[in-house]
Each structure stands twice: as C-alpha cells, then as structure tokens.
Amino acid sequence: MNTYKWLIRRELWENRAIWIVPAAIGVLLVLAALFGRVEVDAPGAGAPGHGAGALLLFAFGAIFLLVMSAYSAWYLLDSLYAERKDRSILFWKSMPVSDAMTVLSKLATALIVIPLVYFAAADLSTLIIAFIVSLRASSWFGVSLWSPGIWLQLQALWIYLIVTSAIWFLPVAAWLMLVSAWAKRALMLWSILPPLGLVWAERMFFGTNEIGHQLWERLVTGYPEAAFHDFPGALVVAAQTATAAPVDVWKLLAPVDFAASPATWIGAALGAALVAAAIKLRARGIEL
Amino acid sequence: MASLIEVRDLTKKYGSVVALDRVAFAVEPGRIVGLVGPNGAGKTSVMRALLGLAPYEGHVRVLGHEPLHGRATLMREASFIADVAVLPSWLRVDQAIEFVAGVHPHFRRERARALLGKSQIKLTHRIRELSKGMKTQVHLALTMAIDAKLLVLDEPTLGLDLLARRSFYDALVNDYMDDTRTILITTHQVEEVENLLTDVLFIDRGRIVLDSSMEAIARRFFAVAVNADQLQAARALHPFHERRALAKTVLYFENADAGALAAFGAVHTPSVADLFVAKLSGGGA
Known part of the structure; x- marks a missing residue:
C-alpha cells in the first residue's frame, strides 16, 4: 500500500497539470463571478425555485467534468508512452515495483485521483462563487444557492459520479493505456482507428451496431447515463418550472439499475482484460 | 554456494536475426565481471535478459529468481x-x-544525500537542469545508496567525457565495492574498466568467446615482442594472433610454455584490451 502511495505521488509530480488545470478553471470562474455581469431573470412570477440555483451549481460542475474528461484521456494515452519515449522506464524498472503496480497506479490516478482533485477544486470554487453571487445577485437567487440540501446533494452527486464513472469508463481508460503501452507512434490514430474498425466490421458481418452503440453511450454521452434517472433533464425542468421544492438528487441516482445492467459489467470485464494486456506489454518491454 | 548469476542456453532472436546463441556463464559472489564485446555483439541482450x-x-537465474517474472522481487x-x-x-x-x-526496502537516504553532498548538485535541481555527467552522478548516488547484492551496469559511461567517466569508476571502487557486492559491467571501452575487473567475459556475435578470471588470464595467455629474424621460429609455437609494433611483431599465445617463449624476448601478460582484439580478430598474420 505504501508503494502505491509513492507511485501516485510520482504521478502528481510528473503531471502537475492534474491540479494546475482545475485550479486555473476555479480561479477563472471566480473572476467571472466577481467581475462578470450577473443578470438572472426570475423565472416567472411567484416563488423562487431552488432548481435555478442547483442548475447553476451543477453547470459549474459540468465545466470541470468536461475539461477533466479531455485531460484524463490525454493523461492515459501518455501514461505508458512517455516513459518509453524518454527511456526513463529503465530507471523505473530498476525499482522493486512490479509492472502491475505501475499500471494500476496510473489507472487509479486517472479514474480516482484526478476526479477527486477536480471535485475538490469544483467544490471550493463553487462555494466561493455562490458566496459572491449571493452578494451581487437578486436576493431570491442568492437564497436559492444556499440550501444545505443542495450542497449535500452536490457532494453525493460527485462521489456517485466518480464511482460509477470509474466502472463505466474502465474499458475506455484501459484501451487508451494499452495503446500507450504498445504504439510506437501515432497514438491518437491507434486509439481511434481499431475501435472504429470493430464498429465497421460488426456492421459488415453481423449487421448490428452494438459496439458502436456502446462507444456512443460511453464517449458521446460523457457520463454513465444508466446510473441516473432522467439526468440532467430533471434539473432543467426543475429550474424552468421554478418549482418551490428543491430538486431531489437522490431520486436521480439509479445505482441498482446501473449494477443490474449487463453493459456495465461486460464493459468492466473487457476493461480488466485490457488492463491485464497493458501490464503484460509493459513487462515485456516494447521498445520505441 | 550457488552462483549469483546462472545462465544456460540463453538464446534471443529478433525475427530471423539471432542476437544470442546458447550463451552460458556463471557469476560468483564478490566478483567484478566485465562483459566485453563490440557493438552489436549481444551485450545489451544479455543484460536485458538478466x-x-x-x-x-x-x-x-539471478539471485535465484527468474528475472522476467520475478523482476520486482x-x-x-x-x-x-x-x-x-x-x-x-x-x-x-x-x-x-x-x-x-519510499519504494525500496534497502535504500539508505542519508547515504544518497551524503554522496550528492560532495557534488555541486542541489537537491532542488530538476534532472533536466543538470549536465549529462551530473545526471549520471545522481543516478550513481541513488544506486550506490541501495544495499544490493548485485549491481549491473550497462554502458554506464557512454557519451560522458573523460573526467566524468573517471570519477564514475572512482566512486564505484572507493565508495561502493566491498566483498558483499558483485558487479557486472558491460562496456566496449575495456581499457577503462580493466583494472577493476576480477573476471572477463568476451562476447562476439552472440556467443561467449572467453570466460576467465584475471588470474587465469595471466596463467593462460602470453604476449612476446619478437624481432623479425626470429619470427619464423616463434610462429612455430602456434600463436593465435599477431600484431605488428614498429620493428617487432607481438605474438599472442594461449597455454604455451612460457619458458620456451622467453627465448624470443620478454614475456608479458597481454592487457584485456589487447586480448580482446586478439581473440576477436582471430588468426591474424
């Protein structure tokens, strides 16, 4: 366990962007809240909706998530390639650290550490922004930001999203690592073309589009849709209808459906196999 | 006691190219072994396998482990x-x-700091800010601070200037080597390490062509500088290599009668570098 701590620390040393980028986004958003124009139309007359505040907070979270997805993909694609390119693998391999530990530490960094860092940055900056906005904006909106329920829900949503995403995106992450461990050049092409080839082959020979559908679900949807009921649709509706009742995030979570979906576990199993292949490749030392 | 390194029938192929052809050797504890060979002889392939x-x-088997699967251990x-x-x-x-x-159970942090303390390298330096010689110094300090039974060095001074090369080997001999250690060095610059070796392995085109301790070399190989008029007589004793040096010709003998050779001039033990050239260029003449 101690070795994993050092391996993760090593990833943070090497990839300082892991915390610099979310910190920069946070600072930018805070600056925007400080100096930008805050103009919120009360959605209709009547009671102010907690939904509007929640939507704003969730939207901030979404900005972090979007940047994080792009960064994580790049991180994974580089993870086993960089050490081969600069030959530092000859140093890392002189340490009593197995290839499995190394690969798993990088995978854990992408699926758990990076999301936690973004979560912390999003939480902190959202808190500051909510404070600024509530001072500058109309009172009804400010109030809608300070519902303890919303904050608790926000935390729960992040944690839930991190856990389900780790499972849901495991095959994608593992595939990127495999390419990173294997390809000698053109990593981008190698990461994209074989899956596209599979989609094409499936259509060609079986006339079905299950692989394409799964890729679409994971890449274009951008979050584990199966793990939620009607999300983020419910939030938008809540904000627009200015319902007095706060959005109930708990009702959006669908852990049982997620756990019961075969796509979840077939994907996870495929991911595990790809991770095993990446470990094997690193152990056998593919030269650049 | 079992050998520290045990190699039998080691073969490595890259496609149809045979880089190592049934290589066999053993390394005993406490030795400093030089694995010497020309570029492309298979030195690096042996190292990678070990x-x-x-x-x-x-x-x-290295320290009893199968290296590929037991590398971490x-x-x-x-x-x-x-x-x-x-x-x-x-x-x-x-x-x-x-x-x-953090990851190495036998690493002594204080020792690494002490070794670096003698240099101009600061702890806050990034590796990219250091010269090639300084990078090597850092790596050597890290490595020497590990209490290891076996240290393997693969062309450790390639591309370094003379000063950096000399200080590398000085540090190794003075601050590291003792009778609990075993060192295996590959190099094609044999002059540089010849004085610290206890054993040599010559490798050429994927085969071991000489496996000997330095003492055995002194008993087994002789070189004599012979005048032109005695050359025919000396050749009759079957030198395996000859080299012209000014007016004389140096003849190299294996397992010859030193007494008989003395008749032609002063008999001496060839340097490892000369022996290397003699062994690898074959018959000569």
Whole structure:
C-alpha cells in the first residue's frame, strides 16, 4: 500500500497539470463571478425555485467534468508512452515495483485521483462563487444557492459520479493505456482507428451496431447515463418550472439499475482484460 | 554456494536475426565481471535478459529468481544502471531520493544525500537542469545508496567525457565495492574498466568467446615482442594472433610454455584490451 502511495505521488509530480488545470478553471470562474455581469431573470412570477440555483451549481460542475474528461484521456494515452519515449522506464524498472503496480497506479490516478482533485477544486470554487453571487445577485437567487440540501446533494452527486464513472469508463481508460503501452507512434490514430474498425466490421458481418452503440453511450454521452434517472433533464425542468421544492438528487441516482445492467459489467470485464494486456506489454518491454 | 548469476542456453532472436546463441556463464559472489564485446555483439541482450527487461529463451537465474517474472522481487536485491541519462527530466533530485526511499526496502537516504553532498548538485535541481555527467552522478548516488547484492551496469559511461567517466569508476571502487557486492559491467571501452575487473567475459556475435578470471588470464595467455629474424621460429609455437609494433611483431599465445617463449624476448601478460582484439580478430598474420 505504501508503494502505491509513492507511485501516485510520482504521478502528481510528473503531471502537475492534474491540479494546475482545475485550479486555473476555479480561479477563472471566480473572476467571472466577481467581475462578470450577473443578470438572472426570475423565472416567472411567484416563488423562487431552488432548481435555478442547483442548475447553476451543477453547470459549474459540468465545466470541470468536461475539461477533466479531455485531460484524463490525454493523461492515459501518455501514461505508458512517455516513459518509453524518454527511456526513463529503465530507471523505473530498476525499482522493486512490479509492472502491475505501475499500471494500476496510473489507472487509479486517472479514474480516482484526478476526479477527486477536480471535485475538490469544483467544490471550493463553487462555494466561493455562490458566496459572491449571493452578494451581487437578486436576493431570491442568492437564497436559492444556499440550501444545505443542495450542497449535500452536490457532494453525493460527485462521489456517485466518480464511482460509477470509474466502472463505466474502465474499458475506455484501459484501451487508451494499452495503446500507450504498445504504439510506437501515432497514438491518437491507434486509439481511434481499431475501435472504429470493430464498429465497421460488426456492421459488415453481423449487421448490428452494438459496439458502436456502446462507444456512443460511453464517449458521446460523457457520463454513465444508466446510473441516473432522467439526468440532467430533471434539473432543467426543475429550474424552468421554478418549482418551490428543491430538486431531489437522490431520486436521480439509479445505482441498482446501473449494477443490474449487463453493459456495465461486460464493459468492466473487457476493461480488466485490457488492463491485464497493458501490464503484460509493459513487462515485456516494447521498445520505441 | 550457488552462483549469483546462472545462465544456460540463453538464446534471443529478433525475427530471423539471432542476437544470442546458447550463451552460458556463471557469476560468483564478490566478483567484478566485465562483459566485453563490440557493438552489436549481444551485450545489451544479455543484460536485458538478466534484469527481466525482455523475454528470452533458455535458463536464467539471478539471485535465484527468474528475472522476467520475478523482476520486482529481484530488484530488492539487485540494482542496475542501464544506459546514461535515463532519469526522467521532470524529476527533482530530492523527489528522486524520496521516491526510492519510499519504494525500496534497502535504500539508505542519508547515504544518497551524503554522496550528492560532495557534488555541486542541489537537491532542488530538476534532472533536466543538470549536465549529462551530473545526471549520471545522481543516478550513481541513488544506486550506490541501495544495499544490493548485485549491481549491473550497462554502458554506464557512454557519451560522458573523460573526467566524468573517471570519477564514475572512482566512486564505484572507493565508495561502493566491498566483498558483499558483485558487479557486472558491460562496456566496449575495456581499457577503462580493466583494472577493476576480477573476471572477463568476451562476447562476439552472440556467443561467449572467453570466460576467465584475471588470474587465469595471466596463467593462460602470453604476449612476446619478437624481432623479425626470429619470427619464423616463434610462429612455430602456434600463436593465435599477431600484431605488428614498429620493428617487432607481438605474438599472442594461449597455454604455451612460457619458458620456451622467453627465448624470443620478454614475456608479458597481454592487457584485456589487447586480448580482446586478439581473440576477436582471430588468426591474424
């Protein structure tokens, strides 16, 4: 366990962007809240909706998530390639650290550490922004930001999203690592073309589009849709209808459906196999 | 006691090219062995197999471990420097020390700091800010601070200037080597290491062509500088190599009668470098 701590620390040393980028986004958003124009139309007359505040907070979270997805993909694609390119693998391999530990530490960094860092940055900056906005904006909106329920829900949503995403995106992450461990050049092409080839082959020979559908679900949807009921649709509706009742995030979570979906576990199993292949490749030392 | 390194039938193929052809040798504890060969002879392939860096065919045991599958365990007791300047450029010197201290059970942090304290390298330096010689110094300090039974050095001074090369080997001999250690060095610059070796392995075109201790070399090989008028007579004793040196010709003999050779001039033990040239260029004449 101690070795994993050092391996993760090593990833943070090497990839300082892991915390610099979310910190920069946070600072930018805070600056925007400080100096930008805050103009919120009360959605209709009547009671102010907690939904509007929640939507704003969730939207901030979404900005972090979007940047994080792009960064994580790049991180994974580089993870086993960089050490081969600069030959530092000859140093890392002189340490009593197995290839499995190394690969798993990088995978854990992408699926758990990076999301936690973004979560912390999003939480902190959202808190500051909510404070600024509530001072500058109309009172009804400010109030809608300070519902303890919303904050608790926000935390729960992040944690839930991190856990389900780790499972849901495991095959994608593992595939990127495999390419990173294997390809000698053109990593981008190698990461994209074989899956596209599979989609094409499936259509060609079986006339079905299950692989394409799964890729679409994971890449274009951008979050584990199966793990939620009607999300983020419910939030938008809540904000627009200015319902007095706060959005109930708990009702959006669908852990049982997620756990019961075969796509979840077939994907996870495929991911595990790809991770095993990446470990094997690193152990056998593919030269650049 | 079993050998520290045990190699039998080690074969390595890259496609149809045979890089190593049934290589066999053993290394005993406490020795400093030079694995010497021209470029492309297979030195690096042997090293990779010993250190678990690449797959191979045959039987290899290092400290009792099968290297490819037991690399992580092996590296608790063995360490290596393969090639120069392989420390990652983004790493800071103090981070390097902390990391190795964190993952290596036999690393002595204070020793690494003390070794670096003698140099101009600061702990806050990043590797990319250091010269090639300094990078090697950092790597050597990290490696020497590990209490390892076996140290493998693969062309550790390639591309370094004379001063850096000399201080590398001085540090190795003065601050590291004792009778609990075993060192295996590959190099094609044999002059540089010849004085610290206890054993040599010559490798050529994927085969071991000489496997001997330095003492055995002194007993087994002789060189005599012969005048032109005695050349025919001396050749009758079957030298395996000859080399012209000014007016004389140096003849190299294996397992010859030193007494008989003395008739032609002063008999001496050839240097490893000369022996290397003699062995690898074959018959000569």
